Amino acid sequence: IRDSMSDSEREKLAEARNLVQKKLLQTMDLRRVDVSRMNEDELRTTTAALIHEIIATEPGLPTGVDKARVAKAVLDEAVGLGPLEDLLADPKISEIMVNRYDQIYIEKGGKLTLSDITFSGEKAVVSAIERIVAPLGRRIDESSPMVDARLKDGSRVNAVIPPLALKGANITIRKFSKSKLQDTDLIKFGSVTKEIMEFMHQAVHHAANIVISGGTGSGKTTLLNVLSNYIPEDDRIITVEDAAELQLGQPHVVSLESRPPNVEGKGAVTIRDLVKNCLRMRPDRIVVGECRGGEALDMLQAMNTGHDGSMTTAHANTPRDCIARLEVMTLMSGLDLPIRAIREQISSAVHIIIQQSRFPDGSRRVTHVTEIVGMEGDMIQLQDIFLFKMEGYGPDGKIRGKFIATGAIPELYQSLQERGISVDLSIFQKDRVL
Template structure:
């Protein structure tokens, strides 16, 4: 086994573990240690552990491999502290002691029907730092997996992938002209043929799984495909290629699934963003995007991401959620839902407030679908996530700058433009900057019933947040003028919180009743009263009506509409 510290020319350091006593270095994906640079060969150098110590070998006659500044062709044994220099990279072997027995095999999560571990070492198989294994779930147990067996599997994946590319080149298959379904079907047939004729695959290896994983890597999102298909997983967080965390039923846990390399993560990111007309590279190393099902994606690559390319995916439910689903989940009561439906139908301007991951967009989706079908709706989003079913609907999505730094269209410009599109309602996915001023202006100029979301922990904090966002518009407005705009534009704030157990609940339905002096006055209509946690770790509590009758309902009653005022008479809600 070898443990090698790799320091890039920029100073970033990573540790690479080699599970056998030999590893190669170069720019090709076949190497365990992959270095980038035009002067680095595909197989540039190698490190070997022998009986007398660790040796360095230069594999490229045109390339330079140095030890402490001295060019070498074969050097060893390395002394403690000696560094290997390759085109600006510095490598140091951390465990220079003589060869020792291999450590116990690590424990991975694998299906109960997984094949037993093989004991024979295979030193000739291509090696990677990590291996994709099945996701742990209730039907799986932890079983030991031989490291050498993992290396054989990774070698098969890479070799099969390479052979597929060769076959597609030989047959001159036009990938660009094929739909994703056609490409998946055709690659599946070719992979089955390749695997069927490969006599080197051990008999106890699952050939169908081999075909699936290579196909996912080529056409889909690699090992993330299984996590995306798991309905119990609500969030996927790739910190680096071999470190993936998931949120399953509100609980954060580490997944047993990994990518094969950092480049595989970047390839998955490019596969997500390219169809959307977005890009990610060193000049634009951050991107927001979405999957076909509407799931939200954020990705960051080096040099901004220090540990390697990372992805965060917030999954949306495959089936569209309705208000009744929120009642079933305990997010609100039937009385609260009926009230929220009424204020949406009767054109109240609403801000949905909450922290990150609290379910603001989900609630916005539910409430927006209560807008009557005979009204024209314009939605404005940073990354399109809303799923509305009304017939007269126009969706707008912001656009980042192109490679020349031009062509960006921010949300604020879209909000201004949608005022010229004759909307009855404007729905903004999230206000996070100067567009808040334009949204308030729209609410105050005949676009009643508009909805948006904002990041805040309480309704009062939401007002302060909106004030700050209005100031970000760049106009020197006095604070009283801003507050008067808010109090006249916004009628209700719906606060959604996420508790430590993962439960998401509507904790406040609050009405803005006007100004008193320089302060905006708030009146809570419904509240969530927390009563500790149950034996299962879930939060306990109940929704209650405060007894206050909203001024909005009194206005509806004065207009002769049939409204039920009894729902506000100090109801104890339901547990």
């Protein structure tokens, strides 16, 4: 995609693309090609044939331009998503950010870089957005200038057009990973150690309620997906998400997805609606992709009323911030609860907070595994079990550091011991490097 094209080659390609696009529209008008009656395959075949015909007979094409490249660029923009087609096809790219038609950033290996490919113009970006949202029965226009959608492959799309987007229509795509990461992958990447993963395995298996906390793009959903696969196979699991990303391997899973309002502004089904409803579906475990608002109260009540082993994620930068965030989200439920009552709910509902962080070198790591150990006065008491200690940067610019145990033995392991279940307490030895 980002090959070594010279500036002059890029200019020639853009000139040829614009010329062929104009000719394509003129030819379709003259021949009265009725695209409304065609299915997707027919439209692509017909358009491709016309493009090749135009390129073969057009004398005005710049000399030396790569005709195959021109044909692909015009076809992608005419019936596909334009330059996004190639970016979506590249498995190494995890996110695509179109700031305006001639500025597209991509995330590769955790690093953001400016791509050297562009749309032909502002109209082409809006057309791509319309192609994404139209099959979903949604629209984007001045009266509805923001939209959340999903591609066929599961990738999440957010689009904003003027007047809200001041520099032109923009698109953000978080690609759906086709290959499901396993616990061994996270250990291999250095995101976590074998010992910490084993602790998390035991916590999930023995029904601890877990909140994964972290910033945007820190890997919360990836970790939630890995941990969800530790849930025993005979449990009935209900997942609730904004956009379906979780890929659970157990046989007894019901997946629910929220729905935005339709064109008339009706028919919205929120995460909160789904969390309330799934309590009537006899779940053993509830897994909520992300708590953002009042559904946090329903989630806490579910955790407190026999649905142990439930999990969710929240946007926060530290475990202490995560507690504060849960408090704020619970207040967003509209119930006028005293802050102490909310803290008591959180303290009794949540057992473990796992903090996930993204570092400047693009790497993602679990930085805290923290236990909620109860209330002292009006404050929730936290106890770190494992920490990642950053030690600086290596000569390659990569983060250096180590995972250590704090010496605290979690209540979960103490109760497992009391039940006669064999557990390895040596991993909690103070200052042990894992």
